[in-house]
Amino acid sequence: MTEIDFQKIGLKVGLEIHQQLDTHKKLFCRCRPIESDEYTEKFSRSLRTAKSELGELDPAALFEKAKSKKINYYANSQSSCLVEKDDEPPHDLDHDAKKISLLISSMLESKIFSEIHVMRKTVIDGSNTSGFQRTMLVSQGGNLKVNGKNIGVQAVCLEEDAAKLLKDERNERDYSLDRLGVPLVEIALEPVSAKPFEVKEIALTLGRLLRATRMVKRGIGSIRQDVNISVMNSGVVEVKGVQQLDQLEKIIDYEAKRQHGLILIAEKLKKLSITITKEDVLDVTEIFKDCESKIIQKALKSNAKINAIRVRNFSGMFGFEPYNGIRLGKEIGQIVRFFGIGGVFHSDELPNYGINDSDVDKVRKHLELADGDGFLIIAGEDSKLDYAVNSIVKRIQDAVNGVPAETRAATQDGETVFLRPRPGASRMYPETDIPSINVMPEEVKFARENIPKSWDDSIAEIQQKYDLNFQLSEQIFDSEYMEMFEKICENKKNSPNFVASILCSSITNLERKGLDAMLLKPEHIIESFELLASGKIPKESLEIIFESIMSGKSENVSLAMQSTDVSSMDEAELNEILDKIIQNNMDLVKERGEHAVVTLMGIAMKEVRGKASGKMVNDLLHKKVSEL
Ligand SMILES: [Zn+2]
Secondary structure: OOOOOOOOOOOEEEEEEEEEEOOOOOOOOOOOOOOOOOOOEEEEEEOOOOHHHHOOOOHHHHHHHHHOOEEEEEEOOOOOOOOOOOOOOOOOOOHHHHHHHHHHHHHOOOEEOOEEOEEEEEOOOOOOOOOEEEEEEEEEOOEEEEOOEEEEEEEEEEEEOOOEEEEEOOOEEEEEOOOOOOEEEEEEEOOEOOOHHHHHHHHHHHHHHHHHOOOEOOOOOOEEEEEEEEOOOOOOEEEEEEOOHHHHHHHHHHHHHHHHHHHHHHHHHHOOOOOOOHHHEEEOOHHHOOOOOHHHHHHHHOOOEEEEEEEOOOOOOOOOOOEOOEOHHHHHHHHHHOOOOOOEEEHHHOOEOOEOHHHHHHHHHHOOOOOOOEEEEEEEOHHHHHHHHHHHHHHHHHHOOOOOOEEEEEOOOOOEEEEEEOOOOOOEEEOOOOOOEEOOHHHHHHHHHOOOOOHHHHHHHHHHHHOOOHHHHHHHHHOOOHHHHHHHHOOOOOOHHHHHHHHHHHHHHHHHOOOOHHHOOHHHHHHHHHHHHOOOOOOOHHHHHHHHHHOOOOOOHHHHHHHHOOOOOOHHHHHHHHHHHHHHOHHHHHHHHHHHHHHHHHHHHHHHOOOOOHHHHHHHHHHHHHHO
16 A cells, blocks of 8 residues: 655645533533532424525435434433423523633634624524524634744634433434533644644644633543544535544544545546436335345345445445545445435445355346446435445435535544535524624633643743652643642642642543542542541552542542551551461461562551551551561
8 A cells, every 4th residue: 555645635624622621610501510410301493404504405404314313312410401301491601611712712812802792503403492503703813833834823712512322223313402402612724734743733733722710621532633534626624523632633634544545546437437317216125025135134134225326437446545544435435324224235245244156247237237347235214225225326426526515524443434425614693692792802801811821831840849840840730630730739748749640540440440530529629638638647648548439339528438448557557467467478488588578568458458558558567577
């Protein structure tokens, strides 16, 4: 496979960063922006097409409608009210959210408007109960400095976050309303010609600028990137929902290859003069009655129809792979899957999947195919099959033009999958329930005069103030625990180094073991560190207490201490236990001398874990053994 030259293929990347703001209220109501997976209410709606409001038919809306899903919403009365349910008009704009957005605009030298108009942006996937998202253009233009270079800012918007997707199944989709209406800023950067790692640097710098305000949410899901990616002569592809920087780099790399690959496929197709029309779609349900493929038999049992699509001169083109994993066959498979249809097979991969030579022969005969012709077989319910077949036909027709403009979703492993066609241009219209909002000169002045310390300066300050190394300072500042860290370190008995490492790594490690960090509340952490500072528990107990709470075994710190038998042992008691251990292992001590301490340590810690510090046990054992 060829190495890709990003400059030569004309890779352009535009970032759109969405950052949740750390406010006490949602953008247009008084609900608290807290996420929880306890829901007290559920209601359902079917998707709206929003045809009347758009004037022209939106291809993306039509596409969503074709999937005809029922949408279920889950709500919690703490984090949602009638506004989220679209049963009540929005309240006034949250003042803090406005203030933070003005501050961020100032940091980016973006020109703030004196009047803000609330607009509705059509949402077609059900992620908003009203069918639109409220958004406000706060400022335009500006610059972000990245390693000495200026990256242009297009605009800064203040918006409502969408509902959180819980589940997406064939005919139903579940959302929770706790995230709906949480304020976020959207920062759109000018598209740049840059390599994937350079784009990652840009995103990193912008993320740091936002965190330097100390008024934005942190942690997974609080910052998301949409990425507009194109190569020379291609349509722009929007990739949604990138959450991590490493993932961002991989996705740009993947899209560059996919898009350039599709252009290479198009160049080949242009020489083949491909025509495909509705006449090329034939019902082959009868032919497959006795087919041994499990997928086909399952489809037939549920009364599905089977269609074959003939594509003249297409042999070899579904499977042609200009870059690793980039094939037209894969693209078509992804489109079909989005209609809730499982099985599509193309001629370059058959016979396979239980479809044998004789099935293939029958199809080729029925479709009157010549050697160089290709075909597809697709099975699905009548209602969906037509939409899916039309999309496939359109995709093959479009293949000669290279890269279709579409919206794709980022996957965890750094690829992208088809989500829907690009929405039409006229997606915005004015919000009639809220009058325009004035931005006073003194508000702009306040924002300009209160630009926070840069990220670099903030880190340097933490390093100095708490005597932490750079890495730990960076980790704690970027984590959601920064405020808590400062609070805990107000007590001089707590070592900042220890506090930072517990907050940054121990809790994450427990999470990786599958425990739930949501159960561990800030007050639990603070109380545990207070106990430590006053000598009531040893260092080692902290993790034991957190583990007990995060696993759901204990509801609070004192219950966790009881159930895990955590307490501080006095030295006399400890001495007694250690003496006994040494007595029981006298042979070992005689044989190995000081080297026996390692083994003794293991035995002792099993017995006194959580009650005495490892260091103290180690010191005492060394002392006792050397005396012997
Ligand atoms: Zn509300």
